Amino acid sequence: MERYSVQRAMIEFKNVHKWFGDLHVLKDINLEVAQAEVMVVCGPSGSGKSTLIRSINRLEPIQKGELVVDAMKVHDPKTNMTKLRAEIGFVFQQFNLYPHMTALQNVTLAPMKVRKIARKEADDMGRYSLEKVGLGDKLHQYPAQLSGGQQQRVAIARGLCMRPKIMLFDEPTSALDPEMINEVLEVMRNLAREGMTMIVVTHEMGFAREVSHRVAFMDFGELTEIAPPGEFFSHPKSERTKLFLSKILTH
């Protein structure tokens, strides 16, 4: 579990800033995430957590600072993002599955179009990815025929099917009914065990405690505290973190 400290940085924020108009949403972010590290980001809503991970594949461009992902400069407008995005799986709160495609078609689209893999091989990869998230029997179902938890697992498989180096999760369980949260977290746990580099924005503190290497607390666009989960939960440094944890852990 301590591997991350000796590995090279997979994701590196250096003095990163972002504004939405007048609103300063990312304030001087400095963060390194190592290969095979699992980092959980938590914080009150509107604190900039989503913007932080969405900036990693430039769904949100940053305006100042340096952001290097897998040795590619995301802050540089000339960087070919298509290539980098193929290396980063992104899982959304609302799943965003393609409703007009079956589960298998959802996961094989990008491998065929972006990686130019032949349909037959892509289908094999897709089947493997879906089996991995426990949906080997749902290959030909449309998203509307699946439960929320199953849809989110298809979404994870869609990311995995690109054989990514990094997986980003933006509140992956927030839109799910409580009884479906665990099946999604279980898939994420397995990924973490296999050494996937992951950043997870979530309020699932059990997951953070059990799986993550470090937990980051974000507040008003600033990363105010980053610590291993044991330390983060037992000895939070700032008052804001304590307040946040007391709210989120008691309910």
Added chain:
Amino acid sequence: MWGFYIEQLMHSLPFFLKGLWMTIAVSGISLVVGTLLGFLWGIIRSSQNRTLKALVGAWVDIIRGTPFLVQVFIIFFILPEFGIQLEAFPAAVIALTNLAACFICEIVVAGIQAVPWGQREAAISTGLNWYQQLRNVIMPQAMRVILPPLVGQYVLLIKDSSVVSAIGVVDVTRVGWLTVQRVPQGLLVFGLVALLYFIICYPLIQLSNSLEKRMSSGYTRGKV
């Protein structure tokens, strides 16, 4: 009396069928080219290119905000003043194609906007380029919104094609005008004209209705 007129009308039937053929030719060409152009313009209006967007937007507004008859007159009577001489048929086709493209452009824009932004973000995140996003993710979903009003628009455009009779294109409406001078039974003559339009339009109306029903049901029933 009526029998006599009907018999006379029957003699003119080949003439009517020629007119019908002209109506089909003018509308057919305009709808096909107008659809292609309308999709192109609609996609441009939904893109990030501000200059092109504004240009297409302004043009569509101008065309939608002026009478079609006036547009036809401008192309047929006024362009020659600037040295662009056109026969009635190409002038009619150009005017109707442009009109079709403008209305279809608006339908396509609405269809693209109806696709949730998250769909595009998902496509972007997996590394699909702009064209791949459009082709594989956005348009297949937008088509469900676009198809029913598109076919409905075809009906309107086919009926609008009657306007081109004003510059001498011998379509069904023009045939009606010419026939009524020999067979002074307006009700009968234009009843036949109306019937011929209806014969073309009715199946399209039915198609639009059934598309509406099919598209509004969920995605599980299969493909578009």
